[in-house]
Amino acid sequence: MTKAPLIRVADAGRPQLDPAPGATIGGMLSTGCSGTNAVRYGTAKGEWFLNATVVLPSGEVIKTRSRARKSSAGFDLTKLFIGAEGTLGIVTEVTIRLAPVLPTTVAVVHFPDVKKATEAVIEVLNQGVGIQCVELLDDLFMAATNKYGMSMRKWPEKDSLFFKFQGHSAKSLDETAAVVKSVVERHGGFGFTLAKDDQEATSLWADRKNALFSGLALLEGDNGKGWSTDVCVPPSNLPQLVYETKQDLSEIGLISTIVGHVGDGNFHALLLFKTDEELEIARHAVHRMVKRAIALDGTCTGEHGVGIGKKEYLYEELGHGTVELMKTIKRSIDPLGLFNPGKLYPDAPGAAKKADPRST
Amino acid sequence: MTKAPLIRVADAGRPQLDPAPGATIGGMLSTGCSGTNAVRYGTAKGEWFLNATVVLPSGEVIKTRSRARKSSAGFDLTKLFIGAEGTLGIVTEVTIRLAPVLPTTVAVVHFPDVKKATEAVIEVLNQGVGIQCVELLDDLFMAATNKYGMSMRKWPEKDSLFFKFQGHSAKSLDETAAVVKSVVERHGGFGFTLAKDDQEATSLWADRKNALFSGLALLEGDNGKGWSTDVCVPPSNLPQLVYETKQDLSEIGLISTIVGHVGDGNFHALLLFKTDEELEIARHAVHRMVKRAIALDGTCTGEHGVGIGKKEYLYEELGHGTVELMKTIKRSIDPLGLFNPGKLYPDAPGAAKKADPRST
Numbered sequence: 001m002t003k004a005p006l007i008r009v010a011d012a013g014r015p016q017l018d019p020a021p022g023a024t025i026g027g028m029l030s031t032g033c034s035g036t037n038a039v040r041y042g043t044a045k046g047e048w049f050l051n052a053t054v055v056l057p058s059g060e061v062i063k064t065r066s067r068a069r070k071s072s073a074g075f076d077l078t079k080l081f082i083g084a085e086g087t088l089g090i091v092t093e094v095t096i097r098l099a100p101v102l103p104t105t106v107a108v109v110h111f112p113d114v115k116k117a118t119e120a121v122i123e124v125l126n127q128g129v130g131i132q133c134v135e136l137l138d139d140l141f142m143a144a145t146n147k148y149g150m151s152m153r154k155w156p157e158k159d160s161l162f163f164k165f166q167g168h169s170a171k172s173l174d175e176t177a178a179v180v181k182s183v184v185e186r187h188g189g190f191g192f193t194l195a196k197d198d199q200e201a202t203s204l205w206a207d208r209k210n211a212l213f214s215g216l217a218l219l220e221g222d223n224g225k226g227w228s229t230d231v232c233v234p235p236s237n238l239p240q241l242v243y244e245t246k247q248d249l250s251e252i253g254l255i256s257t258i259v260g261h262v263g264d265g266n267f268h269a270l271l272l273f274k275t276d277e278e279l280e281i282a283r284h285a286v287h288r289m290v291k292r293a294i295a296l297d298g299t300c301t302g303e304h305g306v307g308i309g310k311k312e313y314l315y316e317e318l319g320h321g322t323v324e325l326m327k328t329i330k331r332s333i334d335p336l337g338l339f340n341p342g343k344l345y346p347d348a349p350g351a352a353k354k355a356d357p358r359s360t
Numbered sequence: 361m362t363k364a365p366l367i368r369v370a371d372a373g374r375p376q377l378d379p380a381p382g383a384t385i386g387g388m389l390s391t392g393c394s395g396t397n398a399v400r401y402g403t404a405k406g407e408w409f410l411n412a413t414v415v416l417p418s419g420e421v422i423k424t425r426s427r428a429r430k431s432s433a434g435f436d437l438t439k440l441f442i443g444a445e446g447t448l449g450i451v452t453e454v455t456i457r458l459a460p461v462l463p464t465t466v467a468v469v470h471f472p473d474v475k476k477a478t479e480a481v482i483e484v485l486n487q488g489v490g491i492q493c494v495e496l497l498d499d500l501f502m503a504a505t506n507k508y509g510m511s512m513r514k515w516p517e518k519d520s521l522f523f524k525f526q527g528h529s530a531k532s533l534d535e536t537a538a539v540v541k542s543v544v545e546r547h548g549g550f551g552f553t554l555a556k557d558d559q560e561a562t563s564l565w566a567d568r569k570n571a572l573f574s575g576l577a578l579l580e581g582d583n584g585k586g587w588s589t590d591v592c593v594p595p596s597n598l599p600q601l602v603y604e605t606k607q608d609l610s611e612i613g614l615i616s617t618i619v620g621h622v623g624d625g626n627f628h629a630l631l632l633f634k635t636d637e638e639l640e641i642a643r644h645a646v647h648r649m650v651k652r653a654i655a656l657d658g659t660c661t662g663e664h665g666v667g668i669g670k671k672e673y674l675y676e677e678l679g680h681g682t683v684e685l686m687k688t689i690k691r692s693i694d695p696l697g698l699f700n701p702g703k704l705y706p707d708a709p710g711a712a713k714k715a716d717p718r719s720t
Contacts, residue, residue, distance in 0.1 A: 013486070032432045043430055045439070046406045062681035068592040069624050070403055071659035072392045072443055073666055073677055074686055074704055079405070079439035083432055102488040126373070128462040129528045168489045168539065172532055179528065232428040264429050299431035306433055317433055321422035325693070326434055332692035333685070344434055 013098030016041040031305040032083030039263035054089035057334040106201040110158040120187035129176040133164035136260035150206035231293035232266035232302030266302035311346040373458030376401040391665035392443030399623035414449035417694040466561040470518040480547035489536040493524035496620035510566035591653035592626035592662030626662035671706040
């Protein structure tokens with residue numbers, strides 16, 4: 001439904017949202033995406049989309065705001081379409097704020113377990129050094145990378161953190177590396193590897209960027225699939241969530257890997273399955289993971305969106321009144337239920353499913 | 361209408377929104393405030409308010425989101441109340457994301473004119489060094505500071521920039537200072553003063569923080585008032601806007617000063633008046649300033665809000681369909697027009713004013 005919108009350059013620089021390869025501008029806005037850069041730059045729900053041109057269900061075309069970075073001219077209608085998954089309007093054009101492209105480098109460090117790794121992250125982020133990304137890759141993922149990764153390195157098959165540092169100069173990158181090395185080692189980190197040059201940094205980061213493909217390759221043969229899902233909790237609750245989830249996944253008899261945007265309290269699990277029975281096992285494991293995240297004051301989805309698969313969790317996560325308010329807004333903008341019907345808005349718990357499209 | 365809400369601490373650190381002294385949490389959310397720190401941390405419209413508890417006009421109490429930093433569980437209802445000026449709900453509690461408190465220092469530099477100063481800012485921000493704040497104070501304001509400022513320094517009475525630098529260490533602050541000094545001097549900056557220690561940094565910054573009071577003091581005697589207003593444009597259009605506005609203000613026969621959050625393209629003008637005739641002159645000058653900002657793809661208010669005084673500009677700035685969509689949402693949430701009536705939502709241009717409160 002969304003034609004790839006134009007990008008209008010606001011200032012010199014580069015858009016700093018970094019979702020998975022293949023994301024479109026319309027999809028990035030409509031899911032409220034984020035990705036590895038969110039530690040430094042925040043998400044699509046922040047201040048990167050300065051405005052959007054949107055076709056409303058009435059057929060009217062509106063532009064949500066001017067090109068100023070800041071405005072207090074009422075509530076920001078751009079934000080209404082971010083995360084609305086195309087249910088409130090069709091985005092045809094956006095203005096994205098850009099940020100300067102700065103020198104970066106990459107470091108990798110390994111830990112005895114995910115709990116220690118995630119605890120180290122919290123302390124690193126409080127140092128105020130130039131961290132652009134902090135990614136957790138679990139032991140099983142590191143094994144996948146040893147087999148199928150891009151760098152051809154042989155990594156310790158241990159829960160690991162991949163850092164991208166950012167700074168004005170080589171000197172500031174060195175300072176960041178020294179601070180991070182010292183913090184992670186206090187939390188049991190070992191084998192701290194800092195890229196020697198840009199080429200090595202690119203090669204190390206490629207191991208992270210190709211996580212999904214390396215993970216999928218673990219399922220040898222052609223007849224399998226991967227169930228990729230994500231949840232997010234306050235960073236202080238992340239160590240418990242990741243630890244309990246890894247325990248759970250280790251007991252269900254499926255191959256699964258965890259890749260986390262741990263600087264934001266967000267992680268993805270990839271569960272591999274071949275048969276309908278295994279699909280059911282995966283479905284139940286994902287359900288338990290979502291329940292665990294919501295119980296830890298988190299969300300059923302940090303960046304993937306609701307669609308159909310996570311509708312059932314919204315009432316539990318957000319509360320009855322909040323979901324009803326979302327539906328009130330949907331009905332006021334799209335009274336005939338024309339846009340992306342069946343997505344995002346759940347039926348009230350216990351309500352019989354109605355045929356009327358306006359009940360979405 | 362807004363009781364001061366509780367702050368629940370999400371992580372170690374400090375809230376990094378920095379509006380004028382006297383701002384309340386409820387007001388900061390309801391106007392979508394920002395302030396001097398927005399260069400580094402963004403505004404209230406960004407990702408600092410993780411959630412809000414809100415009493416709706418129906419009497420229902422909702423909490424907009426979980427405490428996760430990121431969520432793609434639908435569009436973010438927190439954002440609906442940010443900048444809505446209390447017209448959609450009464451905010452009773454919020455969760456604010458905090459950021460670590462880092463070492464800072466302050467530098468001041470002077471320019472031949474505001475155009476050169478604002479051009480220097482654009483280049484400084486593209487360097488990627490640790491800039492927390494960049495504030496423009498015009499020549500008249502510097503004269504006011506020489507008379508009434510907190511530092512007791514005698515500054516050159518020239519258009520000046522006040523920088524707050526931020527970094528992990530003294531070394532990184534030094535690097536930032538050296539980079540900024542070199543850039544501003546390429547743009548005609550002179551007299552670059554860097555604080556020798558924390559005490560001097562605090563004293564220099566106090567001259568900026570007390571801008572409003574020093575400016576008001578220019579109006580000697582008791583029977584005068586100041587009209588404070590703000591506009592915002594894309595940073596690349598700021599040099600032209602500030603230059604033309606200063607020209608205009610110099611010709612109207614009132615004392616006026618300009619203080620700008622120039623890193624964001626935002627500035628405040630303070631126009632002093634004593635008589636009804638002077639008030640009318642000020643009103644017309646503000647009107648011309650707003651028109652000028654909107655013509656430069658900007659907004660009638662960067663951070664002060666709409667209230668009653670800027671309602672008349674919304675149709676011109678946002679377009680008919682966008683304002684009507686805001687009013688559609690207002691009516692769907694508050695069909696009886698109970699909350700903060702008469703504020704924010706303008707009557708359609710040319711429409712006769714209706715007595716029905718639902719027409720707001």
